[in-house]
Amino acid sequence: MDNMVNIFLFGKKYEVPDNLTIMSAMEYAGYQLVRGCGCRNGFCGACATIYRIKGDRELKACLACQTKVEDNMYIATLPFFPLVKQVYDMEKIKPTEAVMMQLYPEIYACIGCNACTKSCTQGLNVMQYIAYAQRGDFEKCAEESFDCVMCGVCSSRCPAGISHPQVAMLARRINGKYLAPECGHLEDRVKEIKDGTFEELIEALMQKPIDEMKELYNTREIEK
Amino acid sequence: MYSEKFQKSIAAVEAAREKNIALEPERMTAKQKEDLLAEYHPDYKKDEFAELKIGPNKGEKVPTELAEMLQAHSRITADSVNLSKPDYDVDVLIIGGGGAGASAAIEANEAGADVMIVTKLRIGDANTMMAEGGIQAADKPNDSPAIHFVDAFGGGHFAAKRDLLSKLVCDAPEAIQWLSNLGVEFDKDADGTMITTHGGGTSRKRMHAAKDYSGAEIMRTLRDEVLNRNIPVVDFTSAIELILDENGNAAGAVLMNMETKELLVAKAKTVIIATGGAGRMHYQGFPTSNHYGATADGLVLGYRVGAKLLYAETLQYHPTGAAYPEQIFGALVTEKVRSLGAKLVNGNGEVFMHPLETRDVAAASIIRECGARGNGVDTGNGLGVWLDTPMIEKIGGEGTIEKRIPAMMRMFEKYGIDIRKEPILVYPTLHYQNGGLDITPDGMTTNVKNLFVAGEAVGGIHGKNRLMGNSLLDIIVFGRSAGINAAKAAKETTVGNLTLDHIAKFENEIKSAGIETDSVSPKLLPNYTNQNNI
Numbered sequence: 001m002d003n004m005v006n007i008f009l010f011g012k013k014y015e016v017p018d019n020l021t022i023m024s025a026m027e028y029a030g031y032q033l034v035r036g037c038g039c040r041n042g043f044c045g046a047c048a049t050i051y052r053i054k055g056d057r058e059l060k061a062c063l064a065c066q067t068k069v070e071d072n073m074y075i076a077t078l079p080f081f082p083l084v085k086q087v088y089d090m091e092k093i094k095p096t097e098a099v100m101m102q103l104y105p106e107i108y109a110c111i112g113c114n115a116c117t118k119s120c121t122q123g124l125n126v127m128q129y130i131a132y133a134q135r136g137d138f139e140k141c142a143e144e145s146f147d148c149v150m151c152g153v154c155s156s157r158c159p160a161g162i163s164h165p166q167v168a169m170l171a172r173r174i175n176g177k178y179l180a181p182e183c184g185h186l187e188d189r190v191k192e193i194k195d196g197t198f199e200e201l202i203e204a205l206m207q208k209p210i211d212e213m214k215e216l217y218n219t220r221e222i223e224k
Numbered sequence: 225m226y227s228e229k230f231q232k233s234i235a236a237v238e239a240a241r242e243k244n245i246a247l248e249p250e251r252m253t254a255k256q257k258e259d260l261l262a263e264y265h266p267d268y269k270k271d272e273f274a275e276l277k278i279g280p281n282k283g284e285k286v287p288t289e290l291a292e293m294l295q296a297h298s299r300i301t302a303d304s305v306n307l308s309k310p311d312y313d314v315d316v317l318i319i320g321g322g323g324a325g326a327s328a329a330i331e332a333n334e335a336g337a338d339v340m341i342v343t344k345l346r347i348g349d350a351n352t353m354m355a356e357g358g359i360q361a362a363d364k365p366n367d368s369p370a371i372h373f374v375d376a377f378g379g380g381h382f383a384a385k386r387d388l389l390s391k392l393v394c395d396a397p398e399a400i401q402w403l404s405n406l407g408v409e410f411d412k413d414a415d416g417t418m419i420t421t422h423g424g425g426t427s428r429k430r431m432h433a434a435k436d437y438s439g440a441e442i443m444r445t446l447r448d449e450v451l452n453r454n455i456p457v458v459d460f461t462s463a464i465e466l467i468l469d470e471n472g473n474a475a476g477a478v479l480m481n482m483e484t485k486e487l488l489v490a491k492a493k494t495v496i497i498a499t500g501g502a503g504r505m506h507y508q509g510f511p512t513s514n515h516y517g518a519t520a521d522g523l524v525l526g527y528r529v530g531a532k533l534l535y536a537e538t539l540q541y542h543p544t545g546a547a548y549p550e551q552i553f554g555a556l557v558t559e560k561v562r563s564l565g566a567k568l569v570n571g572n573g574e575v576f577m578h579p580l581e582t583r584d585v586a587a588a589s590i591i592r593e594c595g596a597r598g599n600g601v602d603t604g605n606g607l608g609v610w611l612d613t614p615m616i617e618k619i620g621g622e623g624t625i626e627k628r629i630p631a632m633m634r635m636f637e638k639y640g641i642d643i644r645k646e647p648i649l650v651y652p653t654l655h656y657q658n659g660g661l662d663i664t665p666d667g668m669t670t671n672v673k674n675l676f677v678a679g680e681a682v683g684g685i686h687g688k689n690r691l692m693g694n695s696l697l698d699i700i701v702f703g704r705s706a707g708i709n710a711a712k713a714a715k716e717t718t719v720g721n722l723t724l725d726h727i728a729k730f731e732n733e734i735k736s737a738g739i740e741t742d743s744v745s746p747k748l749l750p751n752y753t754n755q756n757n758i
């Protein structure tokens with residue numbers, strides 16, 4: 001028999017097995033989820049959730065699909081949070097500090113409370129990556145924010161109104177497009193293909209009888 | 225932390241670790257693979273399949289659960305909506321907000337088309353977001369699109385449509401370049417050289433990655449670009465029926481608001497089905513690594529208007545789904561774990577196969593090890609074998625796991641398992657729909673004009689088994705191409721009067737074939753309420 005615990009979904013009490021995640025506990029209780037449920041594996045950020053354990057003052061945040069229920073857990077899901085997403089043209093943008101100033105000036109109003117970092121469902125140092133963004137250090141901002149699933153909990157806790165995940169998104173795109181070293185072998189190969197370098201080889205494979213294809217496959221050399 | 229009952233087996237794995245690292249297990253011969261698959265792969269279990277009695281693939285067999293959806297009633301009748309007053313009127317309607325749909329939307333927008341995305345969840349709540357390991361492209365000097373072709377063709381049991389596969393491999397490097405230019409951060413060395421690894425069945429190291437968030441990094445970048453272009457995304461809205469025009473061409477879809485159930489009509493000159501896979505159908509009772517909405521909707525929508533399916537009977541069971549703890553049962557443990565050196569080890573501490581066989585072979589081999597050979601580990605919720613992750617740190621040096629597969633580390637850390645020090649338990653999980661709607665290389669279905677398909681809903685690109693890293697690739701290559709070609713076709717199209725006559729026609733076929741069913745389709749979402757949870 002499962003051990004049961006009491007949880008409170010939006011204030012209403014339900015008894016559920018203690019080995020369930022918050023998400024499966026909601027389903028166990030009878031909720032057919034439409035919002036607040038995406039990949040169910042901790043990648044999409046659809047199931048941001050806040051909770052408090054009875055008797056505890058602290059309000060905690062998590063992903064519902066990644067967190068086990070606890071006894072006397074008060075749960076409220078945050079299936080949508082209105083982040084500010086600025087619109088920009090990646091081709092015209094310049095990888096300079098001024099970009100952040102233009103698009104997300106509120107990051108300079110950060111008061112250093114660190115509520116973002118404390119609330120991050122991925123355990124990221126959110127305030128630190130915002131600090132990197134302030135300085136225009138996009139590479140470090142990209143690295144520090146890389147595991148962000150854009151659930152939006154950090155922004156819900158921010159007194160300065162910063163949309164941290166969108167700031168980080170911009171930094172990563174700038175880093176990926178403009179700052180990361182260019183890849184020579186990739187450019188070469190794209191050009192070779194455009195020049196038709198492999199056309200004959202591919203054409204031969206298109207025509208080859210299955211038996212010959214099998215032979216080719218089964219005897220192919222595999223790089224160590 | 226593993227409880228007491230696992231300790232004996234873990235001790236055996238630890239004791240053999242040094243020896244197992246040094247071991248280079250033999251790869252199976254073609255004959256050994258064939259025999260193994262025939263006996264142990266779920267695709268070969270005849271009683272799990274049903275013959276289709278109606279529709280373009282009549283007489284062919286598909287998984288029982290899929291047959292039920294393909295031969296179910298429509299959710300509506302033709303008079304449920306007013307086709308003469310469309311709520312949306314666009315050039316290109318894209319159904320699905322994953323990687324293929326987003327790529328198609330960007331390219332169609334670039335081509336000047338008026339494009340719109342509908343998705344039953346949010347844009348990005350998709351299997352693309354969950355792809356961890358990487359994306360293939362033959363862009364290294366020792367590699368070529370031809371070698372990539374041979375790997376994929378053989379891995380797919382020589383069943384791929386060659387014209388589709390040649391497009392996949394030849395457009396691959398440009399796909400990587402396109403993503404880079406959008407700002408996707410691929411793992412690179414300081415000089416810009418891509419850091420690439422093997423995947424199961426590859427003969428060259430051509431797996432490009434963004435740590436083990438490869439799909440997430442691609443998806444969030446594509447999503448950002450869709451939003452930057454102000455492409456309308458109608459979310460929490462499903463397509464429940466395609467609309468044809470009087471000439472029999474695809475010309476829109478009936479949409480349903482997932483929350484209010486309101487029905488809406490979207491008229492379009494061309495339609496792209498980019499609805500993804502079917503893991504949430506839980507074929508044969510398997511758990512799945514797929515996202516919440518993977519219910520084969522696109523196959524159902526297409527089939528009902530007469531589009532043909534190809535290889536819908538072949539599914540991919542990813543060899544390494546998490547088998548323990550049960551909270552993450554079925555979740556994906558990326559193949560990259562094996563690419564980085566971790567081997568599969570049975571309950572006695574023995575390596576029982578080469579870790580980089582193709583996925584179907586690896587899955588069948590694990591099923592055999594746990595079943596017939598009795599060397600599995602009892603997880604309390606089924607059986608599993610060990611994936612000896614600490615090997616990665618021994619081979620690649622301390623810190624490799626945190627740097628290369630941080631998502632995996634985090635996933636198990638939440639349940640007190642440190643994969644740098646302890647091995648993990650795995651068992652095959654339903655992962656990918658190899659088959660789908662039959663298309664020509666321009667992305668259009670073979671028999672319904674102006675109906676395009678991209679991504680996992682396509683059949684034939686990979687044959688009967690897909691290699692790791694070729695799916696992220698196909699959503700980009702065929703997504704972009706569908707967007708470009710659908711925009712082009714839209715320019716040449718004048719839509720005739722809209723009809724939903726196919727619904728009644730299909731209903732008649734159901735009756736004539738003597739099919740008795742209460743089911744309606746598409747399924748849209750699985751039902752896990754009231755302890756139905758799998």
